Structures are given as C-alpha cells and as structure tokens.
Amino acid sequence: MRFGGLTAVKDVSFGLEPGERVALIGPNGAGKTTLFNVLTGQLKPSSGNVFFKGHDITRHKVFARTQLGMARSFQITSLFTNQTVRVNALIALQGTQKGRYDTFRRLLGDRGMQAAAQVLLESAGLWELREEVVNSLAYGQQRKLEIALSLASDPELLLLDEPSCGLTTVESAEITSRIRDLGTKITVLMIAHDMDLVFGVAERVMLLHYGEIACEGTCDEIRANPIVRDIYLGTRKSLGATGGAGRA
C-alpha cells in the first residue's frame, strides 16, 4: 500500500485460521491501521490481494465485506452519538438483515429485533443503559458499545482496532475477558498497544515494523524474541512489569 512516495505497508502476507486470535503490534507509524483499512476495504491496495473465505475481496466495498462476515471496530469510538444505546444496537443488528431496506414497518415495533438487541446489550453489560443517549455515556461504556456493535453482525472475522484504547486497567481487563469469551467461533485480528490485552487474548502475535512483518510467533516466543524487545517492548525491566501483569 503506497501513499504517493510513501510505502506504508509492503510485502505483508499472512493468513488467519478460523477461530484464531491474532494480535498485530508495532510502533506508531508501522502501518497497522493502514493494513486494517486494506483488509476492511477502506483503502484499495496499490498491489496485492485480499482473500476472505476463498473469495478475492480486494475490490469489494466495505459493506460487501461485512455482508460476507467481516466486522471491525474503530480505534476512535465510532457510534451513533445522538441515538440511544438501544437504537445503536438495533441499527447495528439490522445491517446484515434483509429487513434493512424495509421502508414501511416500524423498526422500534419489531419484536424480533428488540429481542436480539436485548441479547446483544446484555452480553455487553449495557442493557440497563439502553435508554441513555450515547453522548451521555462514560467513555468506558462507549468502548463496550463500540465492540458490541462490531459483534452485531455475527461476524466470522472480527477486526479490532485498539479495543482497549484509552481505558483504565480495570475496564481494559473487562474487554480482555470479553474478547476471550468470544470462543473459537470468531476469528479475531486485533491491533493493540496494551500488552496485557495482547498476552491475555492472542494466540499468535505479529510485529509490524516499517510496513513489514518483522517477526511473528506465540506470545511466549514474542516475549522472548530479541528483535521484538529491540523494536517494541523496550528494556527488560519494563517488559518484566507488563509481562507479569499479563499473566495475572
């Protein structure tokens, strides 16, 4: 992927197995979000292809990829801020349903959708806040809703862009267990700077550096890898601190 003279992501080739949870780490400007945008269709790659479930989706639009079973969350919380939590869930849920083009039946009168929204919001722990307008929610709650909306389409592949960005340690731990609870039905690829989250969730870690995959491996391999320390994790002292918390 090139922007003018700048090559943001280059020669990145990787596959995800169904049910796998993979973390994508790397310093700022490594091209993580660019790679995400290529995968989700926000950007068209200058060269190369993206395959999903055997389809070449390189030329697919964002919404078409979601219809195939891909979903993403956003680093910068991206919600329907003037609507209530419940309406957010309803809008998210009907995105992959036939009824989304229904111009006559009332959305708020659709009991099937209401029930589905209740399930979605209860699993996110937001059901009590269903009548709150999103603007008035605390940031941590908005992040929870952000992930809940990404899960609304019942995706097979979930792309999370820094799910715990800006959260407190406690909230971050909640997100960690939430992602872990997704089980093996959903393949997860996430960008994260939060090493507790990475080591708590991921089965495989990829390190992106200057637009290339510098190395990849299991959490333990990554922790032990001298290249990773050099590029990303920093000194042994700080590694010990974060790594310890990750295991706890």
Added chain:
Amino acid sequence: MARWSAEPGGADARMGEHRLAVGARRVPPSLIEIGIPVVVISALVLVLPTFLPAFVSSQITKAMIYGLFGMSLNIIWGYAGIPSFGHAAFFGAGAYASAILILKVGISNFWLNLLLAIVATAVIAAILGVPAFRVFGVGAGNANPIYFLLATIAFGELMSRLAIAVRPVTGGSTGLSGIPEPDLGLGFRVTSFRFYYLVFVTTIICLFIMYRIVNSHYGYALRGIHDNERRMQALGYNTWLYKYTSWIIAAVFGGIAGVLFAYYGKTLVPNTFAMITSDIAFLLVIMGSTTTFFGPLLASVVYVGVEYAASLYLRDRWPLIFGAMFVITIMLLPEGIGVWILKLWKKVIRGAVT
C-alpha cells in the same frame, strides 16, 4: 410486556425520551403526545373552510402545499443529513410535468396526471442524484457537504434555465398559465373549496407514508447515516444506495407538492425551479427544526401567514422579511418551532397528568 409500551415516540425519539404514565398501561405515551394533537389539528383543518372566508382557506391550502414541500426536504436533510439547496428542482419538476401534461399533452385526469408527474420527478431525481452523490463525500464528521450544496444549487438553476430555453413546451420565461381545475374523474367540479380538501387528503396521505418511512427500518438506517456513515458501511449498509434512494423519495414528495402547487396557482413561471423556491423549503426546515417530523409543516403555517401579511402591508420589502425570518429563527428559536412546540406541549401534558 410492559417494556414495549415504553417505546420512544417515533420521529421525536431523537429528542430524548420522556415517558409518561398516562392512561392505560398498554397505550404508548407517544400516541397521546403525538396522536391527540394530530387528530385535533386535522379535525380543525377539516372544518375550518366552512366558516372562514375563502381567502383564509386559500392560505391554508398554500400552507399545506409548502408544508409538504418542506417536509419532503426534511426526509433527506433532517433524517439522512443531506442538506439540499436545490429541492425546488423537484417541486418545479412536479409542477411543470403536470402542467405540461394538461396543457400540451391533454391528460386532464388528476390521478393519472399525478402519477405521471411522480414518475417524471423520480426519473429527474435519479439522473441528478448520480453526479450529486459523487461529490457528497463519505464519513463521520469529515463529510463536507459544501460541494454537494453547490451542485444542488446548480440543479435548480439548470432546471429553471431549461424551462426558459424549451419555449414550445414550457412557455419560456412567461411560463405556463391557464391550468384548469383538477378533474378527479368523479363527475363534479373541483372548486377552490373542494380543492382545499383534495390538498388536505393528499397531504395527509403523504404525511402518513413519510412518517412510516422515517420510522421504518430504512428510516433508522438513514438516521444512522446522518450520525456516522463510516460506521454504517462497516455494519454492512450500502450507504450510497440509501442516500440515493432517500434523495429520490424526497424528490417524489417534493414533486407531489409541486403538482398541487400547479393546480393551486394555475400559473407557473421558471422561478418555480429556482433558488427562490428552494429557499422556501430551506427556511421551512430551519424554522421548523430538523429534529421533528412535523416541524416544517408548523413552520409553513407561520411562513404563509407572514407572507400574506407582508403582501398586504409591505409588498416591496418581501426579500427583507424573508431574510429576517431566517435571522429571527436562528436567534430566538435555534432548535426550531417544532422542538419548541413539542417541549411546550410535553410540559402541558405533564402538568395535566400530575
């Protein structure tokens, strides 16, 4: 399930929710809050012409037509977040289509005429929509509608130039005149007294359909696009298709208002397409508020009243008064008449309950 009776009230749910323990448990409060005023006002409008002088009924007819026009713009502006400066292109298209069909083609039946005018408007909207949404831009917060606004201004002017240029069909700059009374095919003449009811019924039907559209699954998708288009795409919505179809839907209702206007005024000039007419819809939406469904209709009553008063006392100062209406609304009622009245009404009804 008591939960369902606590539904937020349709179009006005966006204003936040005020649930009331009114009446029986099964009756949603929105029905009382919205339903009663709608029925009362409809009944009032229904009986008014029998004891008011004809010129007042005529003004109410005009208010209904403009109200329909303003509300059609509100579908794309208030709900989908697509402001258009060229909505008169469709108002004019409907008006000219029906006038041309009567005067040049010879289709005098009102219903057939209306149907063909709707088709003509939809086709024009479908054609103009393609270039329009190429410049609209996508995304939450970073959509810059300025190019879109400029394009829509151009559409209105384009249509009015076209109306001037195609003289044999449109009558050039003198326009079309001598539009007869509508022929409903029911064997009676449609006097201006009966025309009032024709407009009333057409408006009510259109309002009902529009109300269902904006509160439907599709309507909530439009609200989602208004709030956050990028997220909508990530959720699987083909947002271009939604914007494009809502543009056509709004155009069709604007076109219906145009058809009624052609019969109402009996004369059409190319200005029907121009900025000067688009501004009316724009003012009605701003004055009526983009967050309520009925706002533009309420604003229309005020607008027509002011227009009438101005035509009596300050005939030469109309542009000034028109501009002043914009300014006064923005200074005194930035949220619009619709929100103001709704708040007032909710206060009244809550006072009555407690």
